[in-house]
Amino acid sequence: MEMVQVVGLGLIATFLILVIKEQKPVFAFLLATFTGVVIFLSLVDKIADVLGILTQLAEKARVNSMFLETVLKIIGIAYIAEFGAQVTRDAGQGSIASKIELAGKILIMVMAIPIITMMIETVVQILPS
Template sequence: MVQIVGIGLIATFLALILNDQKPMFAFMLTVFVGAFIFLFLIDQIVAVIVMLERIAVNANINDLYIKTILKIIGIAYIAEFGAQITKDAGQAAISAKIELAGKILILVMAIPILTVIIETVLKLIPQ
């Protein structure tokens, strides 16, 4: 974590310096550092995914549900990352549209899980 914070602080100071003279370079630096930090965390993300898949197998949970949940989490993080980058670029309207698209895609991805939950609840209710 110290490395990530260090990289973030250095990039912030450089971006502040560049912002006055070359705002486009400051923005590109911000995007590059954001992508670099994400790539830096790939090993930890993979470890979490492997752990969740192992737990799902041990709990006899359908693989489809775990994959759907992981996709939903991925959509949320990617939408947040994109929205923050566009906000940094001063494009709040585009940022809001990215957030809206992320929410809609999450809803669409969640429909199969919601359907199974509703069907399960209906089976438990005596007729």
């Protein structure tokens, strides 16, 4: 889905949500969530293309696949946490949204440990003993 279509879908959904919100707030929330999911699913092909290119570049550069996999997982966690937090915030649950964001940050920190460990080990090997 191209950007104009995404914006068009977003504007139409926003207009409908504003109209529906007064009478049926639950339906308005469901429409907002559904619209977000449709936009995300429409971008899955683009995401797959980017992942394929990054994998090819990493193979050509002979980068350890663990690094690329870890970075991609971290990016995925960040996007999923952000999407979940936004949906939760749209439902009026700001405190739960904050907890989702915190969980995402902690999981990112956990995922980064192997990379940080390898970097520290490399620096220790370079330094004279």
